[in-house]
Amino acid sequence: MGKLVILQLPSENFARGFTCILQIREDKDTTQNLTQITGKLPANPEMPQRLNDEWRSVFNSDESSRIQAKKAAITNFSRTDLVKNFVDYLNDWLNDSRDKEWQKIRDGLQQHLSKEEEIRVIIQTQDPILRRLPWQAWNLFAENYPKAEIALSPISFQTPSDLPRRQSKKVRILTVLGENTVGLNSPKIDIQFDQQELEKLGNQGAEIIILKQPSKEKLREYLWQEEGWHIFFFAGHSSSSEDGKVGEIILNSKEKSLKITELQEALKQAISRGLQLAIFNSCDGLGLANQLAELNIRQMIVMREPVPDTVAKAFLQHFLTAFACRNQSFYAAVREARLRLEDWEKRFPGAKWLPVIYQNPTVIPPTWKQLRTRGSIKVVERSVNFPFTPHLRLPLWKFLIGLIGLGTVTVIFIVVIRPMLTTTVSKLSSSPKPTESTSSNLPSPTPTLQLPAPASNLQAPQAVVSASPTPQGTGGGYFPSVGIASNVSASPTPTPQVPVSMPKSPPPALTGQPPVSNIPSQGRNLASVPSSTSSPAVNPTQSSKDSVAIESAKYRLQKAYEKRDQAWNNLQSAEEKLTTDFGRFTEENPQLYLSYDKRNAAIELYNNAEQRVKQAEAELKKLEKSYSEEN
Template identity: 45%
Template sequence: MSQRVVLNLGMGDLYSGFPAVTIHLWEADDPHPSKFVGSLPAAPEIPELYRSWQLVYEALHDRLDWHPRIEIEVADVTNVSEIEFGKLCQRLTDQINTWLNSESFRSIDQPLRTRLNATDEIRLLIETNDRLLQKLPWHLWNFFDHYPNAEAALSTPEYQRADQVPTQSTSKAQILAILGNSRGIDLNQDRAFLERVSSQAEIEFLVEPRREQLNARLWQRWDMLFFAGHSSSKEQGVIQINPTDSLTLEQLRYALRQAIAQGLKLAVFNSCDGLSLAQQLADLNIPQVIVMREPVPDLVAHTFLKHFLSAFTGGRSLYAAVREARERLQGLEDEFPCASWLPVIYQNPAVAPTTWREWCGRVGEQESRGASEAREGIRRKLESRISNILLSSVAVTALVMGVRWLGWLQAWELQAFDHLMRSRPAEPQDQRLLIVTIAEEDFQLSEQQQRKGSLSDLALSRLLEKLEPHQPRAIGLDIYRNMPVNQALPKLATRVRQNDRFFAICKVSDVENKHPGIAPPPEVPPERQGFSDVVKDADGVLRRHLLGMNPDPNSPCAAPYALSAQLAFHYLEFEGLSARYNSDGNLQLGQVIFDRLGPHQGGYQQVDAWGYQILLNYRSYRSANEIAPTVTLNEVLTGKLKPHQIKDRIVLIGVTAQSAHDYIPTPYSASHGFYQEMPGVIVQAQMLSQILSAVKDGRPLLKVWTFWGDALWVWSWSIAGGVLAWRLRSLIQQVILAGATFGILHILCFILLIQGNWVPLVPSVLAFFVTYGGVAVYISLKKQKHSLTSKQD
C-alpha cells in the first residue's frame, strides 16, 4: 500500500527551534489526511556539525582527487583523516536522531508510526524553505530503518500544479539528455547508461550545446530532462553547458516553463550541488527533480544513474527506484565516504509521482480504449424505456440517500462545501466593525512590559482611553483575562465594571475533553460576558456558528450566549431591535429568523447539534481575513486612528500573533495554494458580521432543504444520468454532455449557495454517475445477449 506523509516544519530554525510542526498522513487513496501536531527543539549543534562535515567532505574531494562534477574551492580543513571523517559522520547522525527523537516530537512521531506498516511504500515529503534543513541527510533518521520501503523528498511549503497544454502522445518515453562541459569527468558512461533504455525511449543527446540550441529544444515535449556535467549552487543554480558557457535556470525560464506545461515530469541533474537547481525548477511547478546535495565523484554519479534507470524502467516507483539506487552507493563508501548521502528527490506535492509506464505505450492504450469506446457507443441505442430509468434512478437515489444518512458522505460534502465557499465572489468589508489586533511586534511595546497573557492591564487601559472618547457602539475583548485588574490601575477596574459597552469573553468548562474552562474578568458583570466556545467538525474545520448554550452550573463561565451574539444584540438594541424566540423556539432578530441546525440536515448527517448552532456564512473581501478594517495595537496607542474609524462601530480586540496559537482552520484555510488558519479574533468578526449583515442588510443566512427536498434534488440528477446513458449513441456526446451536466450541477449549487441554500452536490454527482453507469452496463449486457442470440439463429 502506498502512503504519503508530509512533514511541515513551519516557522523557526535549528537555532531557535520549531514551535509548530505538523504531519499529514494520506493513507492509500484516501483524500482525507490524518494530522498530527507537535514541535521540535532548538539544535544548534547540528548546523555546526554539518558545516564541519561539509568542509571535511570538500577537503577529501580535493585531496583524494575524486574527479567531482564541480569546481571545488580548497576547503580550510586539510589534515583530517578518513577515520576522523567517519567519526564526524557518526556524530552528525547521532545528533539528527537525538533531535528527531526529542520528547516534543514524539506526539506526532509515535502516532504516525502506529498508522504505518513496515511493508508500506511511504513517500515522506519534508516541507521547508530552510536551505540547511534541505541539506541534511534525512535518510539517516531511524524512521527509515523501520520502514524499508520509505524514501524522503524535499518540498517547498508553497506549490501548485502547472497549467498543461494539449500535446500529441507517443508510444515511447521522450528524453532530452544534455551532456555539458566534460572537463575532467567522463560523460560517455552517462550516455551509455541512457542508451540502454533506447528500446523504450526516444532520446535526443545535446553534447556541449550552445545556449540558443538548448533553448530551442526545451520548447518541445519531453517526459524527462537529464543533465550531466559541471554544476554548482554557490549563489544560485548554475550549469556549465559547454567549456565556455554557464547558465542559470532563470536564463532558460520560459523554455523550461513551456516544457513543463507540455508534460515534462522529471528532471535529473547527475551533477554536483544541485539543490538550487531543484528550487528554481520547483518555482516553475515541475513535478519531480532528482539532484545531488553535495559535490559528487564521477564514479558515484555513474553508479547512481545505472541503478536508478534499471529500477525505474523495470517498473519500480520513482521513490523506490531512488532509494534502491541510493543504497547501492554504500558499496562505494570505502573509497567515497558518504556517497549514499548525496541523491535526493525534490517533489511538487500537487502532482502525483510519475512512473515509467505512464511514459510508454500510450498509443496502444489509446487505440484499445478508443475501440472499446466505439463498441460502447454502438451498443447504446435509442432504446429509451422510461420505466427502467425511473426504477434505476429510484434505487440509486435510495442507496445514495441511505449512505448519506449514515454519514459516509459527510467528509466529501464538507470538502465540496469548502470549495464552493472559496469560489464565491468577493464582498465589501463590513464597515460596522473595527478590529484591533495584537501582533508579535505589539508584545514589545513599553505598555506591554508587565503583561500577563497577551494584553497587559496598562495596555488595555490606554487602549480604552483612546477608543472610548470616540463613542464606539460596543467594545469586545477577545482575550482571556481571568485575573483582577492590577490595583495600581483603579480607573481601569472602574471602567470595565461600569462601561455598559465593554464586553469580554470566557470559556465554558468541557467535561468530555477535560477542559476546566476559563473565567471572565472579575470586574465584568454577567450580562456583558460572552463565551468563546466554537464547534469544529471532525476534520478540525469551523463551519458552524454556536450562538448559545446552557452552560454547566459549575463552570467558571456561565455566559449563555457567544461573544459575537452579545455584541450583535447590543448593537441592534440601538436600532430598536431586540432578540426574542418565536413560537418554533428559533431565535429572531427583527424579521430574520436564525434556524437552528439539527441532526441529519444538509451535508451534516453525523453531527452533535448541541446548543444553538447555525451554519457560518463567511464573508471574504480580498481574503476572508480582511472581513473588516483592521489596525494594530501600536497604531491605536500612537494616535494613528481617526475618530470616524471608531464612532458607532463595534471594536473587536484580539491576538493575531502566531505565538499565541489562537488560530482556527476554516473553509478558506486551504485557499491560494497554501494552508493558512484564521486568527480567533477574525473568526469572531466573521460570526458578528453574519448576524449584523443578515438583520441590517438582508444578506442571506445559510440554510438547508428538508430531507425530501434533498431527495427530490438528488433523484432529478439520477434521472438525468439514466436518460443520457439511454439516449446518446456517441461516446463523445456522452462524455461532453456528462461533463456539461456536471458543470451545470456545479454552477447551480454555486448559485444557490450564494443565495444562502446549501444543496447536495456530492450525492447528486454520485447518483448521476451511478445511474449513468448502471444503465450503460445494462445496455451493454443486453446488446451482448442479442448478439449471441442472432448468431445461434
C-alpha cells in the same frame, strides 16, 4: 495503497526550534488528511556548525566530484568517522523523546504507518540548513519502514496545470551533456557513461535527443520545441549558492556558468508542454531544484552535495534499471538506486544519502509506463462489441508464415469445402418446404422499455458507438447508450452517444463537463415474461416434451432479463461514480483511471447480457413457431 507523509517545517531557526505540522494521507488522495498533528522540532543551535564541519566537509574535499575540485584535507578513515558521528548526532536530535511537542509527531508517525506499505515522506521547508540535512539517515524510517523514501519540497507551491495530450507514446528525453572538466589540473568526469546508459532506454520506448556541450541559445531552442519533453537530464558540473536558493550549470568551456534564471522562459514552456521530471546528475543541486520548483515542475532528482563521479554513474545506472526496465514506482526506484550506493560506502562514506527527490506535493509521481501513456491521444479506439489490440507488431518471419497458412486454408476451401457446400445447398433447396403459420397465439416475451429523452449538454471527447437503427417486432426504436437495438414502446428518439472506449490508463485530459454517457436516470419497466397460463390450449396428443421445452425457454428468458436489469443498474452506478470522481480528483489520480476501467467493464457486461437476452428470445420464438406448426 501507500501513505503520503508531509512534515511542514516553517522557517524559524535552530535557536528557537521549528514549528512542525504533520499530515498523513492515503497516497492516491493528496487532498484529504487521515490525521494532522501540530508539534515542534526542538532547538539545536549547534546543528549548523556540525553540518559544515562533519558532513559537508567530507564531500567538499573530494577531487573526483562533479564540481570544481578542492584540496583534500581529510583522510578516508577520518571521513568515515565524521559521517558516522554526524548521523548519530542527527538521530539523537530527531529521536529526542524528552521534548513532548516533538514526541507527538513521532508518535503520530508510528501510529498511522505500516512496515508493509510504500511511504512517501515529504519535508516541506525553506530553511537551507534543514534542506541540506541527510533526512534519509533518520533511523525512524530507515530501520522501521523499509519502503519509505524521503523527499524535499518548498513551503509554497501551486498545483500544476493538466498535462497536454500527445499522439506519440515515446518518452521524450532531452539530454544535455555539459563540460567534463572545469580546469587544466582537474580530472575529467566520465559523462560518456551517462549517455550510454540513457541510450539503452531506446529499447524501453524512449526517444533520446542528446546535446553535447551546447550553447545556451541552442539549449533554449530545444526546450521550446512544440512536441515537448517528458524528462530533462543534465550530466556535468553544477553548483549552488550557500543559501541554496540559486543554482548554475556549466554547458561548455566558453560559457563558464549558466544560471537557471537564464533559461526561465524556455523552461516554463517545456513544463507547460509536459516536462514532468528533471534529473541533474551533477554536484550540489539544491539551488537548481529550488529555482525549478518556482517554475512549478512536478518532480526532480538532484545531489544535495558534491558527488563523486563514480557514485553519480552508479546511481544513474541503478535508477534507470529500476524505473524504466522494471517499472518500479518513482520513489521505490530512487530508494533502491540510493541504497545500492552502499557498495561505495568504504571509499565515499555517506554517498547513499546524496541523491534526493524534490517534489511538488500535489502530484503523484508517474511510473515509466504512465509516462508513455499519460496524456497520449488514443488514435485507435476499442469497440465495445469487438475489442482488439491496436498496433500489433509481429516479426517478419511470423508474418510470412501467417500469409502462407492463410493461403493454404483458402485453397482448401475453394477446392474441397466449397463444392460440398454447393451440393448440400442444392439438395436443401429442392426439398419441400414446411407449411408456415402466419400467426401465433402465444404472447411475445419481448420487454417494453420506457426511456427519457437523452441529455443534450453532455460531451463525448473521443470516438463513440451509436445505437443501431434496426427495428424489431411490431415496435421499433433504439436502446440507448451502448449501441444495442431493441423494442421501445415510445416513438423513436434521437440516438444518444456514449464514450465507450476510454483508455484504461490513462484517460485524456479532463476539461469541461465530465464525458459521461447519457444513461437514463429513470428505471426501466420491463414486461414480465408470460407465464404458462397465457399459452394456448395444448392438444391432448401433443408431446409433453415440447411443452417442457417452451416452459424452460421462458424461464431462461426471464433469467436473462433479470441479469440484463442487474447489468443495467451496475452500469448506471459506474457512470454515477465516474461523474463523482471527476469532481473529486485531478487527471493525475489513479482513482479516476479505476473509475474509467469499471465503467468500461460495466458496458461490456451489459452488452453480453443484452446478447444473451436476444439469444433467449430467438430460442423461444423458434420453439413457439415449431409448436404452432405441429398443432
